[in-house]
Amino acid sequence: MMKIIAITNLKGGCAKTTTTINVAACLAELGKRVLVIDLDPQGNASQWIGPENTCSANSMGLLATKESVADLIQPTMVSNVGLIYASPELSNLEKALVGEYATETILKRRLKQANLSDWDYILLDTPPTLGLVTVNALACADRLIVPVSTHVLSLAGVAQLMAVIDKIKDAFNPQLSILGVLASRVDLRTRHSGEVLESLREHFGEQVFQAFIRENVKLAEAPSYKKPITTYDNSGGAAYDFRTLTQEIMPHLESMQ
Numbered sequence: 001m002m003k004i005i006a007i008t009n010l011k012g013g014c015a016k017t018t019t020t021i022n023v024a025a026c027l028a029e030l031g032k033r034v035l036v037i038d039l040d041p042q043g044n045a046s047q048w049i050g051p052e053n054t055c056s057a058n059s060m061g062l063l064a065t066k067e068s069v070a071d072l073i074q075p076t077m078v079s080n081v082g083l084i085y086a087s088p089e090l091s092n093l094e095k096a097l098v099g100e101y102a103t104e105t106i107l108k109r110r111l112k113q114a115n116l117s118d119w120d121y122i123l124l125d126t127p128p129t130l131g132l133v134t135v136n137a138l139a140c141a142d143r144l145i146v147p148v149s150t151h152v153l154s155l156a157g158v159a160q161l162m163a164v165i166d167k168i169k170d171a172f173n174p175q176l177s178i179l180g181v182l183a184s185r186v187d188l189r190t191r192h193s194g195e196v197l198e199s200l201r202e203h204f205g206e207q208v209f210q211a212f213i214r215e216n217v218k219l220a221e222a223p224s225y226k227k228p229i230t231t232y233d234n235s236g237g238a239a240y241d242f243r244t245l246t247q248e249i250m251p252h253l254e255s256m257q
Contacts, residue, residue: 001256002116002117002119002120002121002122003120003121003122003142003143003253003256004111004121004122004124004140004141004142004143005121005122005123005124005141005142005143005144005145005179005253006123006124006126006137006138006141006143006144006145007019007020007023007123007124007125007126007144007145007146007147008124008126008134008137008138008144008145008146008161009128009146009147009148009154009157009158009161010128010129010130010134010157010160010161010164011128011154011157012128013128013149014128014147014148014149014154014157014184014185015147015149015184015185015213016040016125016126016128016147017040017044017045017048017125018147018184018213018219019145019147019182019184019213020036020045020123020124020125021036021045021048021049021223021228022219022228022229022230022238022242023123023145023242023245023246023249024036024078024081024121024123024228025078025081025228025229025230025231025242026228026230026242026243026245026246027120027121027246028078028079028080028081029230029243030246030250031080032080032120032121033080033082033118033119033120033121034080034081034082034119034120034121034122034123035073035081035082035083035084035116035119035121035122035123036049036076036081036082036083036084036122036123036125037059037062037083037084037122037123037124037125038058038059038083038084038085038086038125039059039086039090039124039125039126039127039133039134039136039137040086040090040125040126040127040128041086041087041088041089041090041091041127041133042086042127043085043086043087043088044125044223045083045086045125046058046083046085046086047223048222048223048226049076049077049078049081049083049226049228050074050076050077050083050085051074051075051076051077055074055085057071057072057073057074057084057085058072058084058085058086058087059072059084059085059086059087059090060087060089060090060093060096061087062084062107062110063090063093063097063106063107063110063133063136064089064093064096064097068114069084069110069111069113069114069116070114070115070116072084072085077226077227078227078228078231082119086125090127090133093131093132093133094131094132097132103132103136104132104135104136104139104171104172105136105139105140105172106136107136107137107139107140108136108139108140108172108173111140112140121253124137124140124141130164135168135172138164138165138168138172138173138176139168139172139173140173141173141176142175142176142177142256143176143177143178143179143252143253143256144165144176144177144178144179145178145179145180145182145249146158146161146178146180146181146182147182147184147213148181148182148183148184148200149184149185150183150184150185150186150187150192150193150194150196150197150200151192151196154196155196155199155200155203158181158200158203158204159203165178178207179249179252179253180207180208180209180248180249181200181204181207181208181209182208182209182211182212182213182245183196183197183200183208183209183212183213184212184213185213185214185215186212186213186214186215187214187215188214193215197212209245209248209249210248211241211244211245211247211248212241212245213238213241213242213245214237214238214241216229216236216237216238216241218232218233218236218237218238219233219238229242230242230243
C-alpha cells in the first residue's frame with residue numbers, strides 16, 4: 001500500500017529538501033518507487049533532480065486544477081524516483097482557491113482519487129511556513145519526518161510544529177503521526193551542536209531518530225550536480241548517514257497499514 005510522508009518544519013534552513021531528495025534516493029536504491037511532490041514555491045527539490053528548471057505540469061496544477069495527477073508526474077535524474085514540480089504560484093494558493101470548498105484537504109482528495117499504484121512512497125517537500133500548502137500536506141500525510149538543525153533556536157520551532165500537528169489531527173487527519181525527528185547539519189566538533197542534539201533527545205525522547213545527518217561539504221555540493229548524495233559521493237559520510245537513516249525507518253514504513 002502506498003504511503004505518504006511529509007518532510008516538514010516551520011523553520012527554514014533545516015534541510016527539508018536535502019532530507020526529501022536523499023531519503024527518496026535511498027528508498028529507490030532498495031528497489032522502491034518514490035514520487036516526490038515539491039510543494040515549496042522556491043522549488044529547490046525540482047531544481048535538484050528535475051531535468052529542467054521549469055515545467056508547466058506542476059504542483060499548482062495538482063492543487064488548483066482537475067488535471068490528471070498521473071500527467072503531472074515527470075521523470076527525474078534518479079532512477080525509480082518521479083517528481084511533480086513546484087510552482088512559484090503556490091505562494092498565491094489561497095487567492096487561487098477563493099470560493100472553493102474544503103481547501104485544506106484538496107491534496108488529500110486528489111491523491112486518494114488518483115491511480116498511483118505504481119508508487120510505493122510519496123514524499124512531500126513542504127515550505128517553511130504554516131500556510132494552506134503546508135496544511136494540505138499535513139492533512140494528507142500518513143507520517144511526518146521533522147528535520148531539525150542542531151541550533152538552539154530550532155528547538156522552539158519543533159515545539160511549535162508539535163502543537164500544529166495536534167490541531168491538524170483533530171480537524172483533518174486523525175491518523176497523522178511523527179515517524180521521527182531528524183537531527184541534521186550536526187557538527188560534533190562543536191559543543192553547541194552536541195548539546196542541542198542531546199537536548200532534542202531529552203525533550204522528544206524516542207521520537208528522535210538514532211541516525212542523524214552530519215554537516216558535510218559534499219552534501220552541500222550535490223544539488224549543483226543534480227545528483228543525490230548516494231550518487232555524487234557514494235562512499236562518503238553523508239551517503240552513509242542517509243542510508244543509516246533509511247534502514248532505521250524502513251521497518252516502521254513496512255509495518256504501516
